[in-house]
Amino acid sequence: MTEHSTELDLELLRTGEADPAIARHVAGCAQCRDRLARLERDARALAMPLAAIEVPAECDRAILALARRRAGFVAEQLERRRRPRWLRPLYAAVPLAAAASIIFFVTLQRGAQAPQATAPLAAAATGDINRDGRVDIVDALLLARALKSDQPHDPAWDQNRDGRVDQADVDRIAQAAVSLQRRHP
Amino acid sequence: MRHRLLPGRAALMALALAPAALALADEVARFRPLDIIVDVGDRQLAAYQIELVVRSGDATIVGVEGGEPAAFKAAPYYDPAALAGGRIVIAAYSTDDPLPSGRVRVATLHMRELGEAPRYQVKVLAAASGDGQPLSIAVEVQPRTTGGER
Amino acid sequence: MAPSDERELVARANQGDAAAFEELYRRHRDWVVGLAWRFVGNRDDALDVLQETFAALFDRFPGFALTSSLRGYLYPVVKHRCISLLRKRRRVVAIDEARTARGDLAGELAWQPDPPGEFAEIISALPAEQREVVRLRFALDLKLEEIAQALAIPTGTVKSRLHNALKVLLKVV
Numbered sequence: 001m002t003e004h005s006t007e008l009d010l011e012l013l014r015t016g017e018a019d020p021a022i023a024r025h026v027a028g029c030a031q032c033r034d035r036l037a038r039l040e041r042d043a044r045a046l047a048m049p050l051a052a053i054e055v056p057a058e059c060d061r062a063i064l065a066l067a068r069r070r071a072g073f074v075a076e077q078l079e080r081r082r083r084p085r086w087l088r089p090l091y092a093a094v095p096l097a098a099a100a101s102i103i104f105f106v107t108l109q110r111g112a113q114a115p116q117a118t119a120p121l122a123a124a125a126t127g128d129i130n131r132d133g134r135v136d137i138v139d140a141l142l143l144a145r146a147l148k149s150d151q152p153h154d155p156a157w158d159q160n161r162d163g164r165v166d167q168a169d170v171d172r173i174a175q176a177a178v179s180l181q182r183r184h185p
Numbered sequence: 186m187r188h189r190l191l192p193g194r195a196a197l198m199a200l201a202l203a204p205a206a207l208a209l210a211d212e213v214a215r216f217r218p219l220d221i222i223v224d225v226g227d228r229q230l231a232a233y234q235i236e237l238v239v240r241s242g243d244a245t246i247v248g249v250e251g252g253e254p255a256a257f258k259a260a261p262y263y264d265p266a267a268l269a270g271g272r273i274v275i276a277a278y279s280t281d282d283p284l285p286s287g288r289v290r291v292a293t294l295h296m297r298e299l300g301e302a303p304r305y306q307v308k309v310l311a312a313a314s315g316d317g318q319p320l321s322i323a324v325e326v327q328p329r330t331t332g333g334e335r
Numbered sequence: 336m337a338p339s340d341e342r343e344l345v346a347r348a349n350q351g352d353a354a355a356f357e358e359l360y361r362r363h364r365d366w367v368v369g370l371a372w373r374f375v376g377n378r379d380d381a382l383d384v385l386q387e388t389f390a391a392l393f394d395r396f397p398g399f400a401l402t403s404s405l406r407g408y409l410y411p412v413v414k415h416r417c418i419s420l421l422r423k424r425r426r427v428v429a430i431d432e433a434r435t436a437r438g439d440l441a442g443e444l445a446w447q448p449d450p451p452g453e454f455a456e457i458i459s460a461l462p463a464e465q466r467e468v469v470r471l472r473f474a475l476d477l478k479l480e481e482i483a484q485a486l487a488i489p490t491g492t493v494k495s496r497l498h499n500a501l502k503v504l505l506k507v508v
Contacts, residue, residue: 008498012479039505046469046474047473048474051372053368053382054378055365055368055385059386066393067360070356071355071356071396073351074348074350074396076351077397078350137262137277138232138313138319140278141317174278175391177262178264178273178276179264180266180267181266216489216492247487248488248489248492265411265484265487269484270400295489
């Protein structure tokens with residue numbers, strides 16, 4: 001290489017990301033070595049370590065609790081996948097039977113209207129705002145329109161359960177809609 | 186010819202040797218923007234959700250950019266896990282008034298391609314008009330012939 | 336490329352290992368909250384963003400694939416959360432709407448002061464997209480591949496922006 005290295009070449013060399021040919025040239029070129037030394041000085045001047053923000057212990061606890069819950073969920077998902085296919089209906093039947101008996105009991109206590117009242121709430125809480133059985137960008141649109149119109153907020157729209165219905169809930173639905181982990185029709 | 190290196194500099198040079206393969210791969214790859222264009226006819230587009238899959242060839246998604254009309258100028262929602270992969274779902278909505286109609290470039294995907302021109306497949310997963318009603322739209326992928334910024 | 340132990344942690348978290356989840360948090364907590372503070376400028380908001388960012392990260396498991404480093408992945412998440420938070424308070428500074436990701440609707444975020452002295456003025460005079468690359472490179476110490484992932488742009492574009500910014504930075508100083 002006969003031409004001097006560019007600033008970008010030298011910057012990549014500084015961080016170990018450059019092509020070996022650049023390194024060879026700089027090793028034999030006093031002018032480029034001086035420029036590299038100057039760049040190193042400038043890089044130190046530009047460096048600005050992030051401020052050390054004290055994180056309260058309760059914040060740590062909340063996030064670590066979330067971490068453990070998610071880990072439990074992941075482990076459970078994997079365990080389900082490992083179960084023999086022919087046994088899955090049996091495993092599924094146990095919680096379903098329990099849920100059915102609870103619903104039956106609640107229905108007896110509250111009358112027949114209770115399940116109808118809670119079903120839409122559950123649907124909206126999972127992001128299915130228009131209750132068409134799927135979560136997609138149309139749900140985000142509808143929630144965004146509702147926020148813009150200042151109509152009363154349904155508590156079931158609070159997707160992130162922070163006690164507020166706002167743009168973060170719209171974003172959560174939209175983000176869920178584009179997630180590659182979900183099955184798209 | 187041998188060069189005498191200062192100890193600190195010698196370490197720097199040693200570090201520089203590592204990413205040689207990366208630099209080589211970068212030379213043969215090309216970047217190509219793919220315009221995602223939808224046609225809503227005389228209706229107004231308020232939301233869309235589209236899936237793009239690399240059907241054949243060697244291509245990875247490296248960037249997502251917004252579209253042409255003001256209502257869809259911001260980059261759409263996407264799963265960051267799609268980057269560096271071959272499948273992505275993009276979606277965006279707008280509560281603006283008026284909303285675009287006719288033929289609309291709603292987004293541009295930036296692809297890193299290797300070898301022969303890859304083939305892409307797009308599918309509309311959802312679309313809605315301003316009142317949130319389902320909308321029938323046609324979608325096409327239009328690769329740009331000239332590359333973007335490099 | 337992510338360090339192999341980071342990949343190992345992600346692999347363990349994908350298997351439901353609680354200790355791996357906790358370690359991911361401990362390793363990146365200070366970086367995330369420090370970055371959030373850079374954007375929002377106050378501790379309470381930065382702590383909100385910290386919680387939201389890790390909640391979003393944990394939601395990615397199982398099946399989370401690390402393509403670059405975790406910092407490269409976390410940067411846009413933190414940034415978008417900050418924008419969402421600031422948008423609610425209408426404190427976002429609209430500067431450049433070109434080629435921004437969703438969430439950057441109002442343009443570039445306010446960034447707490449750049450290094451004082453000669454560089455501050457030069458950096459502020461750079462085009463917004465070059466300025467962000469310079470900050471990621473020098474203030475956050477990210478590699479090219481990490482910046483490409485953080486900004487969802489090709490590595491070649493990062494190089495191009497960095498090259499142009501360096502020409503200005505090194506000529507003036």
